[in-house]
Amino acid sequence: MPTHSITNQKIINTLREIALYLRATDVPFKPQAYETAAEGIAGLESELADMYKRCGKKCIKGIPGVGESIAEKIEEIVTTGRLEFYAELKKKYPFDMLALTNIQEVGPKTALKLYKELGVKTVNDLQRACKANIVEKVEGLGHKSEQKIMRGIAFLKSNKGRRIIHDVLPLARHIVERLEKIDGVTHVDITGSLRRRKETIGDIDLVATTSKPRELIAAFKAIPEVSRVLESGNEKIAVRYNSGILGDLLILPPESYGAALLHFTGSREHNILLRELAISKKMKLSEHGLFKGNKCVASKTEESIYKALGLVWIPPELRIGADEIEAAKNNEIPDLIPYGSIKGDLQIQSSWTDGTASIDEMARAAKKYGLSYMAVTDHTKALAMTHGLDEKRLRAQGREIDKLNKKLRGFTILKSTECDILKDGRLDLRDDALRALDLVTVSVHTFFEMPEREMTARIIAAIKHPLVNILLHPTGRVVGRRAPYKIEMDRVMRAAKDFGVALEINGSERLDLHEQYIREAIKQKVKLVISSDAHDPSHYVNLEHGIAQARKGWARKADILNTKPCDQLLKALKRV
């Protein structure tokens, strides 16, 4: 019977491991199919086990990259908890393929060879084998390979894998600034998952053009942020930065810059679709350009390449290898909300509760960031650990805001609250206190483990409360740290639509809503806002991450209410 212990991640790992075993044994084409299916599942927001419960194999087959055979395998996993085909592979090759291939320089073939020759089953086995200098004796490997593998293992153990974009983007921009100053350099751009604004980043990919490649290569290797050079060719250098993150720099002639930008921005799946499209038009696409025979059709700009393929330019945030190509063919790519177009922040915490700065300091920082209003949304008393406000302190805070508003020019502070939704769906503050505010935001911070039906009812009860304007971080997730709570989002969205409550796109490390829900909310005409959840004056940059999230969800400026001036925003937040 279906169990909750079968997570999507577990199924993804199983499919990926199967792909690796098949690759190791030179099975043609199937590995790609299993990887594509795993990728399709990774893009899902709902649990496969739940989908299967709801509508069986039919739903599973609807996932891109999943056909008859893999759908059957997923069915077997969610109903029995195991997969015979996988178990047989594991019996024949009882080593940890996923973990071993996670090591840089170790692919499926090397892992298999190490198992066959040395009996290596785990990363620890391999580390011991390297130390005993027996890896270099294996045919096809040598001393240098052994050294590389050893370093790869050390790196893996020191590093917890991908990092949240909030931590990586500032470093990447800093490196770009440094490289732009080097003599001869004409362009430097961030590419890869950072340019696509994925929520977690594995490495920093940069591309550059220069009239003096030797100088750039030498200068790049010498910048203080680089701790080790891993690879160095004429047009590609791979390094590790001091913070532990990996980075690549590609150096290219200006005439193929667009093709290179396109290629290294990815995603891999998007690139594959583009190349297949090129082939169908009797052309060939690579990082050097789009070619018809030997003739280069387009290469200087991304736009020219998309155009030659019969597509409009696709913003990087949408390049995931799903339906964006089809949309580009039909000229249906929306005009995405531009960065920097948020006029006011609707969630900030001050030192009245768990923020680091006074309301005054937060307001000045907001103004400096270019905003014209902000809502003060301190926590409420149920969250004792944040020293949450009760009715009396909230009134006192209101008086302070009145005073500040008289002093500030060209900036408005809105009285608000992040009112806790109690376990039974009631709110943490009395209605008379809420009525005195400019707007009311609500959110869940406790009892995350409630059953799906109860959690849904709890949140819908809060949405129905006539004074509520915004539901904050609607699914409760924190990237890399906390999974979303179980909730029927389709019902929550319908309630938000019916009662005129906006959903927040939280730009902090929560990145909640997920982009798939954003896209769905827009289709359903649910109101949306973006906020920073700033607890410190430096946190307004989270708005940029919130916008990125909205862009990934195909949002236009008109879809996000706080792109409007303050008076219009308050009007738009009015309940229906």
Place this chain on the structure above:
DNA sequence: GCCGTTTTCGGCCCGACTGTTTTCAGTCG
């Protein structure tokens, strides 16, 4: 194993770099 503005069969993305080799296999993005 998946998929369809060439297709329900016959295709399936492209190139740089490295190390171990003396022409290429494996890995990566």
